[in-house]
Amino acid sequence: MAVLLEVIATTVADARLAAQAGADRLELVTGMGEGGLTPSLGLIEAVVAAVEIPVNVIVRPHSRSFVYDADDYAVMLRDVRAVKATGANGVVIGMLxxxxxxxxxxxxxxIDAADGLAVTFHRAFDEARDLRQSLDVLLGFEAVTNVLTSGGQPSVLHAEATVRELVQQAAGSQCTVLAGAGLTVDAIAGFVSRTQVDAVHFGSGVRVNSNGLAPVDADKVAKVRALLDA
Structure with missing residues (x-):
């Protein structure tokens, strides 16, 4: 089976370009420079309407930390319910x-607020004290279908052994290890063959000049797609 390709979109144009160039799924965020924050309702609705592929929406109220207070949770649960109402495929959340x-x-x-939406646990995972133990916790939640991880490193390219172990740990479960952060067109083929991941996540690596704040580069997305299909 081909490796799933998820691409970060921050605008409707990003979403259209990524979908046309062969992305399987989008992660919709705003505030790329802060690691991704909850996008506006208008953007979510417009992107869901603009593309045929699944759209997963990050719900992250601020970038201070992944430890949230009662007010943060009130905001997040409202946003999760709002995402559900747009017809998006899923939410991308994480909390420590x-x-x-x-x-x-x-x-x-x-998960309760998501009411059946696909749930991805995001890179809050990489800040957890023990990745193996944390993955065990996530495997206990049937609704969590992906965990986005860089193997605990700033770049996933420096964590191949850890990613390979996490992939093995999740094998046969409902949860897919989604490898991301630092992936590049040049590195992807070797990375996938060494780690055996089933899904990869691209942000800056498929943008103009590899700049996270630049638009999606359709040629790069198409190249990654071709390499994954080979």
Whole structure:
């Protein structure tokens, strides 16, 4: 089976270009420079209307940390329900407690609000104290269908052994390890063959001049698609 290609979109134009060039799924965010924040309702609705491929929407109220207070949760749960109403495919969420563990109660509440939407746990995972233990926690939540990870490193290219272990740990479960952060067109083929990942996530790596704040480069997306299909 071909490796799934997810591309970050920050505008309707990004979404259209990525979809036309062969992305399988979009992660819709705003605030790329802050690691991705909840996009506006208008943007979510417009992107869902503009493309045929699944759109997963990040719900992250601020970039201070992944430890959230009661008010943050109130905002996130409202946003999750709003995303559900747009017809998007899923939400991308992540939350930790002060001890650096997955916040199970907060995750359960978000899953409840998502009401059947696909749930991706984002790179809050990489800031958890113990990645293997954290993945075990996520595998206990049936609704969590992806975990986005760079293997705990700033670039996933420096964490191939860890990613390979996580892929093995998740094998046969409902949860796919989605490898991202630092992937490039040049590195992708070797990375996939060494880690055996089933899904990859591109942001800056498929943008003009590899700049996270630049538009999607359709040629780069098409190249990655061709390499994954080969």
């Amino acid at each position: 407690n002060a001890a650096g563990e997955i916040d199970r109660e907060g995750l359960a509440r978000a």
